[in-house]
Amino acid sequence: MFGHEKGAFTGALERRAGCFELAQNGTLLLDEIGDMPIATQAKLLRVLEDSRVRRLGGKSEMLVDVRVIASTNKVLEEALRKGEIRDDLYYRLNVFQISLPPLRARMDDLPLLVEALLRDLNKKHNCRVVDLTPEVLEQFQRHSWPGNVRELRNALERAVILAGEGAIELQHLPANFTRPAAAPKAEEEGDPTQVRLRLGSTIDEAERLLIQRTLQHTRNNKTRAAEILGISLKTLHNKLKEYGAAEADPEPRP
Numbered sequence: 001m002f003g004h005e006k007g008a009f010t011g012a013l014e015r016r017a018g019c020f021e022l023a024q025n026g027t028l029l030l031d032e033i034g035d036m037p038i039a040t041q042a043k044l045l046r047v048l049e050d051s052r053v054r055r056l057g058g059k060s061e062m063l064v065d066v067r068v069i070a071s072t073n074k075v076l077e078e079a080l081r082k083g084e085i086r087d088d089l090y091y092r093l094n095v096f097q098i099s100l101p102p103l104r105a106r107m108d109d110l111p112l113l114v115e116a117l118l119r120d121l122n123k124k125h126n127c128r129v130v131d132l133t134p135e136v137l138e139q140f141q142r143h144s145w146p147g148n149v150r151e152l153r154n155a156l157e158r159a160v161i162l163a164g165e166g167a168i169e170l171q172h173l174p175a176n177f178t179r180p181a182a183a184p185k186a187e188e189e190g191d192p193t194q195v196r197l198r199l200g201s202t203i204d205e206a207e208r209l210l211i212q213r214t215l216q217h218t219r220n221n222k223t224r225a226a227e228i229l230g231i232s233l234k235t236l237h238n239k240l241k242e243y244g245a246a247e248a249d250p251e252p253r254p
Contacts, residue, residue, distance in 0.1 A: 034072035
């Protein structure tokens with residue numbers, strides 16, 4: 001990440017520029033920052049604070065101008081509690097946070113993702129696959145995608161190689177896509193991205209349950225919950241006050 005000098009101190013035979021130098025006046029993506037060792041996080045924090053980097057074994061620092069984008073598949077608040085991410089680094093990086101839901105929670109994106117991935121995979125493997133059959137699209141929409149877009153790309157790459165041209169059919173998919181779908185499990189096993197309502201629920205009851213489940217999903221991050229719900233933070237606070245008043249005064253008012 002920071003590069004190194006050649007010489008006896010580093011044991012390197014040549015000088016090597018680090019990621020910050022290579023990204024000078026550009027953008028550096030730090031993927032899966034939650035897996036970065038704590039000691040490296042401390043060094044990264046110093047670079048972010050001072051905009052200066054020193055190669056390993058070097059005697060001088062150089063000024064760097066780099067926009068940093070950091071990503072992680074971990075829940076940030078939980079990673080902080082576990083000590084997997086330094087508090088000071090988190091607050092330094094958390095200027096603008098974008099939470100991307102898992103693929104199973106945004107299935108409307110699936111056709112566009114398939115189209116883009118097929119275009120890239122056709123170029124990579126010199127194939128002419130143009131589409132999915134309706135049966136394959138149905139299987140994709142029923143799949144839970146635990147591996148998110150990476151899993152989608154792998155499934156499509158295998159299918160593109162096997163099909164070669166035309167449309168991807170069921171026979172081109174891995175076995176786990178063509179098995180019968182498992183029956184839905186009881187709600188107590190629950191998917192945190194889904195909300196189930198009993199028949200006869202009122203609009204108010206449905207709204208309340210949706211807000212409560214969204215807050216659970218965001219670890220009580222009200223700003224993020226309001227974004228997901230498509231309401232203002234003020235509206236969310238007002239709703240929570242209403243629910244609190246109802247719990248404090250359960251008897252109907254005269």
